[in-house]
Amino acid sequence: MKIAFENAFADGIEMILTGGDLIMDSFATKRAQVDREWALFHKIFDAHCKVPVEHCLGNHDIFGFCLSKAELKGNEADFGYSRPLAELKLPSRWRSFDRGGWHFIVLSSVERDPNDECGYLAYLTKEQRAWLEADLAATKLPTVVVSHVPIVSVTGTVRDASNIKIGKTEFGGGLIHLDAGPVHGIFRTAGNVKLVLSGHTHLIDRCVADGVTYCCSGAVCGSWWKPSKTHCEPTYALIDLFNDGSFDYRIKPTGWKNA
Numbered sequence: 001m002k003i004a005f006e007n008a009f010a011d012g013i014e015m016i017l018t019g020g021d022l023i024m025d026s027f028a029t030k031r032a033q034v035d036r037e038w039a040l041f042h043k044i045f046d047a048h049c050k051v052p053v054e055h056c057l058g059n060h061d062i063f064g065f066c067l068s069k070a071e072l073k074g075n076e077a078d079f080g081y082s083r084p085l086a087e088l089k090l091p092s093r094w095r096s097f098d099r100g101g102w103h104f105i106v107l108s109s110v111e112r113d114p115n116d117e118c119g120y121l122a123y124l125t126k127e128q129r130a131w132l133e134a135d136l137a138a139t140k141l142p143t144v145v146v147s148h149v150p151i152v153s154v155t156g157t158v159r160d161a162s163n164i165k166i167g168k169t170e171f172g173g174g175l176i177h178l179d180a181g182p183v184h185g186i187f188r189t190a191g192n193v194k195l196v197l198s199g200h201t202h203l204i205d206r207c208v209a210d211g212v213t214y215c216c217s218g219a220v221c222g223s224w225w226k227p228s229k230t231h232c233e234p235t236y237a238l239i240d241l242f243n244d245g246s247f248d249y250r251i252k253p254t255g256w257k258n259a
């Protein structure tokens with residue numbers, strides 16, 4: 001089965017997985033602009049995308065967690081995850097499905113930060129982690145996991161020098177999963193998780209731990225459509241999944257150039 005992570009214009013693609021952050025921002029953005037962004041998103045996808053798409057939600061897709069900048073109260077019907085779930089006609093924040101002899105799990109890893117109104121933390125809630133364990137226990141198929149925020153990644157280390165403190169290295173709780181150890185333990189125990197895809201950091205890496213391959217696949221927008229020495233060029237991942245549980249994973253440039 002040939003799939004593309006985040007983008008696909010090549011022939012023979014059977015499915016697109018997106019890694020989240022589908023619109024520029026609704027996390028800290030007023031409603032009128034959020035409305036325009038979703039309208040543009042649907043217009044572009046409807047016009048250009050002819051293969052099945054499975055979306056993952058990122059921090060930028062959540063509506064108004066930063067109440068002050070979004071000018072919301074938090075009790076609106078489309079607040080938070082409600083808006084992107086409705087826009088994308090998704091049944092739930094996290095889900096799984098089988099296709100082409102593989103099992104796919106789409107996680108939802110962005111939670112509100114109780115200490116920072118406009119911040120967020122990356123972890124699986126108790127409910128989602130229990131669901132993940134039960135879901136993996138129910139399949140023997142080789143499995144691909146999609147998580148917007150990387151679970152295991154070296155991109156936090158190579159991103160810049162801001163994480164280097166005296167005597168320690170620190171990552172913000174929104175950059176890499178706070179529960180990487182326990183979640184990796186679930187994957188390791190399951191034994192059939194082959195590939196874990198993520199976005200969020202706008203960087204490219206590939207880490208293998210206990211037979212589980214974790215890949216950050218860059219970003220279709222590169223460095224938010226601007227030149228950058230520290231982030232990736234516009235990229236996506238082209239992935240072939242084989243029946244024996246092996247896969248081929250390649251990073252491809254989208255070809256977009258800054259005008």
Ligand SMILES: [Zn+2]
Pocket residue numbers: 021058059060148199200201
């Ligand atoms: Zn993100």
